[in-house]
Amino acid sequence: MPKLILASHSPRRKELLQKLQIPFDSISSNVDEQLADNLSPEDAVIELATRKASIIAEQYKEAIVIGADTIVVHNGTILGKPKDRTMAKETLESLSGNEHSVFTGVTVIYQGKHQSFYEKTDVTFWELTSKEIEQYLDSDEPYDKAGAYGIQGLGSLFVKMINGDYYNVVGLPISRLNRFLKEKKLI
Numbered sequence: 001m002p003k004l005i006l007a008s009h010s011p012r013r014k015e016l017l018q019k020l021q022i023p024f025d026s027i028s029s030n031v032d033e034q035l036a037d038n039l040s041p042e043d044a045v046i047e048l049a050t051r052k053a054s055i056i057a058e059q060y061k062e063a064i065v066i067g068a069d070t071i072v073v074h075n076g077t078i079l080g081k082p083k084d085r086t087m088a089k090e091t092l093e094s095l096s097g098n099e100h101s102v103f104t105g106v107t108v109i110y111q112g113k114h115q116s117f118y119e120k121t122d123v124t125f126w127e128l129t130s131k132e133i134e135q136y137l138d139s140d141e142p143y144d145k146a147g148a149y150g151i152q153g154l155g156s157l158f159v160k161m162i163n164g165d166y167y168n169v170v171g172l173p174i175s176r177l178n179r180f181l182k183e184k185k186l187i
């Protein structure tokens with residue numbers, strides 16, 4: 001079997017990919033995450049997942065390379081990782097008491113061929129108090145995560161309801177990816 005590479009520095013994605021029980025390397029790529037304004041969420045996550053996978057695939061031409069990207073979408077606005085505390089606060093205030101969608105795009109590159117899919121999960125937050133938000137902003141959790149929260153951590157306390165794959169919110173829709181790789185006879 002060709003070498004499997006996860007084009008990511010995310011410890012969460014690494015942990016999830018380990019569920020396949022196949023050896024892989026995880027190699028991070030620095031990509032420009034700037035997007036054109038008019039992209040749909042689906043196209044945006046696939047575009048970024050493809051950029052991440054492409055950089056690594058150019059260096060490891062024999063490998064199967066997997067890239068992923070996660071965004072939060074609320075009221076038609078794409079919310080990536082917050083740049084600072086103010087932005088994280090604004091994001092959490094907008095998500096409070098509302099439903100948003102989490103999109104993760106995945107691109108797999110093998111022998112120059114790009115294949116992608118995306119998964120969407122809807123998440124509803126309880127109404128959050130300003131104290132809850134401020135306490136959360138004091139932790140280091142919001143700052144490296146799309147939508148300024150981590151469902152797997154203290155952010156779990158904000159979640160009233162979820163519809164879709166939980167692991168898609170954490171950053172890698174592992175059950176869909178497993179099926180996808182098997183269907184394409186890549187694993």
Ligand SMILES: Cc1cn([C@H]2C[C@H](O)[C@@H](COP(=O)(O)OP(=O)(O)OP(=O)(O)O)O2)c(=O)[nH]c1=O
Pocket residue numbers: 007008009010012013028029052068069070071072081102144145146147149150151152155169170171
């Ligand atoms: C909504 C949400 C996001 N996230 C994370 C998943 C992603 O790692 C991150 C979004 O940023 P991404 O740009 O998708 O990924 P990344 O920079 O962390 O890693 P990579 O090296 O693969 O580019 O937000 C959670 O961990 N929990 C959550 O509940």
